[in-house]
Amino acid sequence: MSNDAESFAEFVERASRRLIGSAWLLVGDWGRAEDLAQTALSRMWPRWHTIAEPDAYAYTVLVTTYLRWQRRRWTNEIPTEQLPPRLGDDPFAGVDVRESVRGALASLTARQRAVVSLRYFADLTEAQTATILGCSVSAVKSHAARALATLRNHPGLAGLLSAEVRP
């Protein structure tokens, strides 16, 4: 195996879990998240030797592909209909954090969702997020603030955020 192949394999090994998680926060579906992450990684390999910042590159492909899917309405996500009817009384609301988070994220715009995934899950800086989204740092801040406000108010996250954080 060449050095390139080895270093790419190492990168895939290290980064794929994080990429799939970030993708899931965007699309709310593991199968689709894997597609998205695989798309990002597959596009990197042919130009691997030219990529200086693999993480930034991977997230850029991930997010731009997601935003393109959104524009084409290639989403099979059903935002909140699948949540239990009496969320507040359902112990699953606490147990199944995943379902609650998915429902809450579905109330965000695509770009807010991308900012949430990149800033708070992938741990990228505001500047990195701005570069990936092709916008200004202040636009990232504004997306993040609006997303945070929406999520803090979302009934699905009522039992999952502390009282200090809830409005």
Add this chain to the structure above:
Amino acid sequence: VNQAERELAALLQRAAGDPPRTISVADLTSTSPVRRSRSWAADALAAAVVVAVAVAVSALSGSRLGHPAALRSPHSTIAAAPGRCPSEDVAAEPTYPRASNVVVIVLTNRGQSRCTVRGYPAVVLRGGWPAGFQVLPIPVPALVQHRGADRPVELAPGEAAACSLTVPPQAAPVTVDRLFITEVVLSLGTPAAGDALPIPVRLATEIPPGTPLPVVETAFVPAAGGSR
């Protein structure tokens, strides 16, 4: 970073930090095409089939869960058909078309070649009786009753098949015997081969601890254009 941001980050980590599978470099070569995403039309068709399966399930579950004599233990009817779908090549998506005690599992062939899913996959249920906040997933003993014709379903890449699991509904008012199923482990081959597919689910049912749970399982049927 303020408190709200910290809490949100922790929440996102809990929700998305542990994907059911990861990608290996073997999945990615410069020559292999990227797995195609289904189009919205295929998704719509899949949804229609899921609803059809759900209607069938609801008709079946209307007859209650069968006489104990008719119940069989899990793992009893698995045959490793030639060309069966390897678990690493399928994506499993649980959907909840109707009640909180029914899950329809849609398996999509995400591999590069045709493969077959057959009949009733062996199922192992994991879940628990809630102690306070948390449900610790433990194996839940189950008695599985099969419904529907045991026919192989051949899947081209991108095609899907669906099966369903129905557990007894919760009584109202809810009693202390409420059980949550948080994971279904399907075996596409023989369970001994370790070809298992864990699928996070959310089913609520009611049964005293230590009692085997009656489960109605329908055989795989094609979804979204799968061929017989």
